[in-house]
Amino acid sequence: MYNLDDTDCKILHYLQQDATLKTRELSEKLNLSYTPVYERIRRLEKEGIIKKYVALVDxxxxxxxxxxxxxxxxxxxxxxxxxxxxxxxxxxxxxxxxxxxxxxxxxxxxxxxxxxxxxxxxxxxxxxxxxxxxxxxxxxxxxxxxxxxxxxxxxxxxx
Known part of the structure; x- marks a missing residue:
């Protein structure tokens, strides 16, 4: 199990609701600058916590x-x-x-x-x-x- 902090959890929460959110939009929602949000997303992807991005079809x-x-x-x-x-x-x-x-x-x-x-x-x-x-x-x-x-x-x- 990976040790996720509150910011990681918020990123995952927002991306699960809308995977099309851009890093800039996420950084605004989190009140953080672009670079740390970008780096966290890449780490979550690299560690396999974010497995992939998909479109949900009705x-x-x-x-x-x-x-x-x-x-x-x-x-x-x-x-x-x-x-x-x-x-x-x-x-x-x-x-x-x-x-x-x-x-x-x-x-x-x-x-x-x-x-x-x-x-x-x-x-x-x-x-x-x-x-x-x-x-x-x-x-x-x-x-x-x-x-x-x-x-x-x-x-x-x-x-």
């Missing part, structure tokens, strides 16, 4: 109206079979997120597709084609209540 506006969480249980838990599964999932553009979990299932996939027909094709042709899947359980999202990528960086005293 999935429904681009036709991806169905979100599904799919629990997967593997038949065999060998390193080779697990690696094959992970490699296959990484190549599937429909899978937005994949988590190795504990409990009754081994993996939780977040899948985004156009509609139920496309999900059925994905399930039968892609997931179903993998040799090591023992079972799957699909949960269909009916409504999104909260969706954020922001990690809380500021405690109530710092805000």
């Amino acid at each position: 999935r429904e506006k681009v036709g991806k109206k169905l979100m599904v969480f799919c629990n997967i249980a593997l038949k065999e838990h060998s390193l080779t079979m697990g690696e094959k599964f992970v490699k296959a999932v990484l190549a599937m553009p429909e899978v937005m997120e994949c988590f190795n979990i504990s409990g009754d299932y081994d993996f939780l996939l977040k899948i985004v597709v156009n509609d139920m027909s496309q999900y059925q094709h994905f399930l039968m042709q892609k997931l179903g084609a993998l040799e090591n899947i023992g079972s799957s359980h699909s949960l269909f999202v009916m409504g999104e209540i909260k969706n954020t990528s922001e990690i809380e960086m500021l405690d109530s005293k710092t805000k």
Whole structure:
């Protein structure tokens, strides 16, 4: 874990809200000169705290109206079979997120597709084609209540 001070946390807070903020704009918000803010951002990037900058796309506006969480249980838990599964999932553009979990299932996939027909094709042709899947359980999202990528960086005293 990295030791982040209040200024680092504020920089991360602002960039998570709007990654298009220029260093000059950040320096104004933080009441600091340009150079120290620039150097802090570069350090946060170099240390891997800031992994990358992305544009968040409204999935429904681009036709991806169905979100599904799919629990997967593997038949065999060998390193080779697990690696094959992970490699296959990484190549599937429909899978937005994949988590190795504990409990009754081994993996939780977040899948985004156009509609139920496309999900059925994905399930039968892609997931179903993998040799090591023992079972799957699909949960269909009916409504999104909260969706954020922001990690809380500021405690109530710092805000």
